[in-house]
Amino acid sequence: MTYTTRIAPSPTGDFHIGTARTAYFNWLAARASGGRFILRIDDTDLARNNDASIAVIHDCLDWLGLVPDAVYRQSDRLDLYRGIADDLIHRGLAVTADNGGVLLKGGCSAPWNDIISGHAVPGDVHHDLASGQVLIKADGMPVYHFASVVDDIDMGVNLVIRGMDHHTNTYRHAGLYKALDATLPDFAHLGLITMNKKKLSKRDAAASLLGYRDGGTDPDAMLNFLLRMGWGPRQDDKSMALIDRDRAVDLFLSAGKMKSSPAAMDLDKLASFNRKYISRKRG
Template sequence: MSVVTRFAPSPTGYLHVGGARTALYSWLYAKSQGGKFVLRIEDTDLERSTDAAKQAIIDGMTWLGLEHDQGPFYQTQRFDRYNHFIDVLLDNGLAYKCFMTVEELDAIREEQEKNGEKPRYPGTWRDRTDHPSDQPYVIRFKNPKDGYVVFTDHVRGEIRIANEELDDLIIRRTDGAPTYNFCVVIDDWEMGITHVVRGEDHINNTPRQINILKALGAPIPEYAHVSMILGDDGKKLSKRHGAVSVMQYRDDGYLPQAVLNYLVRLGWSHGDQEVFSVDEMIALFSLDNISKSASAFNTEKLIWLNQHYIKTLPSEDVAEHARWHFDQQGIDISGGPELSKVIEVQAERVATLKELADISCYFYQDFETFDANAAKKHLRPVIKENLVAVGNKLADLSEWTAKNIQQAINQTAEELGVGMGKVGMPLRVAVTGAGNSPSLDVTLVLIEQSKVVERINKAIEFVENRENS
């Protein structure tokens, strides 16, 4: 059997963390088995589904690298298929028209609740043939009255539900629109889905869907219902815990590799290993190793993973994602050093790509002012001679290399008879505008020689103005 899995979100908002983890597990299982991964957009909720949300889901999947083999399919484009199979069930006596009004149904449920019974449709129209010709109706599925629905869930083991607990599900509304639970069944069947990975909130839908599949003579997929994700306070993950949209993590400066690695560990494990490449995830992943327990989100661990990947991924790979953040901050990197080179010298100093862009502006554009604290401490009149001397040596270099730059700084300190800090720190503030940067040789070599000299002269002018004020 060729494995086919699917991710089937409803486009009523962004791609959230829980959905992304479900998509990841589904994608990993398909890849681990040499199968196919289907993306299906379940947009039958016409009032709440939006084009923006559909695009947000696709954007989130693309950013994470969870590419689909088939799709995206849209349920709103498949209503003719759903209605065809509803008609098949009607013709075979496996579904029926129900003319009960909302008011009648509400009254019955109110009475059931008063008597301490589970609210359910009592099957009033199940076997009736006295159909009125001028009243609206829904189509209900004839659920079996006895026996059990039994299936083995990859996460939760055997699940057994008595059919008497299930009422006759509406599969077509009065307006002619097929309902969610029925659409899912037809899609899973026609798309050849062999394994359904989804949230635990769908467990109650599964026996209903299995019964419809059986009525149609369709194969039953295997199921894996994953637990919810909690915030670090133990409550259901929500906006109050910070970013819950996948694309918000991109905006905040996280690498997709870090987010994937973090998500895979929210409910799945392989020994004590914490860091997994995508290839390792595919090789090691198993539905049977998913935990039943809810997982708690831990932002500190995600930050640690992000730092790990910024430092260890090839700088060219990090640059692919970092470029977006420079664009967002209006930093034109086209005329400066290769971004991968900047990442190589800055990687140890940042936790996010947003921070990387924040502290790397000086490689690509001039700054208007010096950091006030750094200038107050290091751009004092007493160091003017040091700046002039080092500026002259740097201007005279015939080859702009890190080795030559460091040699020029060392020689300046020796000739002036001062410590390295008396030359290096004023130079650092002059060229970067701040008191922190990577070592001066690797920093300055990434900036044009003429630009470095120009900035040193600007700092000397600043010192002179300070001296005369």
């Protein structure tokens, strides 16, 4: 299987460890399968977007060496979202709300496949989430769920790797794929990154990626650290102590698996990786 993957960060603040892990795993799946890795800037929240955050996204990916094959901004694609919403209205599958927005008319979720945890079958609560979704807000901007699904279909994305916090969203998205008569991609929901047994927060000082770059962390050490927070080799022995980016491409799909269990943010482990990579590069 050749995978087209993507990462879709919002330009509203720092680029965090969880986003970096998502980017790396999607990059690995694309490179390991001879596919494409897309960067899509989710900049439809006009009140919160800022250009400095867009620069941070590019700086972080550049530092890690995760070069995308294509870059898009959702704000450049508003005509596409509106056109598809209008088509749903024309087909009787959506309606215009009193405030000028667009709502999905009825609808329900659909089964989907998670390559980590297996087949997911929606229940009544999931059908309720998918039914009557807002597609276009009163200000004319698309809702995240709608824009994301439209883009994934348009860009041929067939594998979506993201955090477990999106698991419920996937039932909403499955309903949109059904309404749009489109084939669902495969999904992979990674276990959340935790610190002190709590979900890593954007407010945690340890979460921002550029702080590590500026503090002298080796990018290959960071990639190795990210890899082991959510992926493991089938044969985990001393030969797997260090897995650089090129080796990770070889191993990611064929010799290991992603994990849905929580992953602890072990800063001592990161420091250990950093010492080893710096020592190896010094010869």
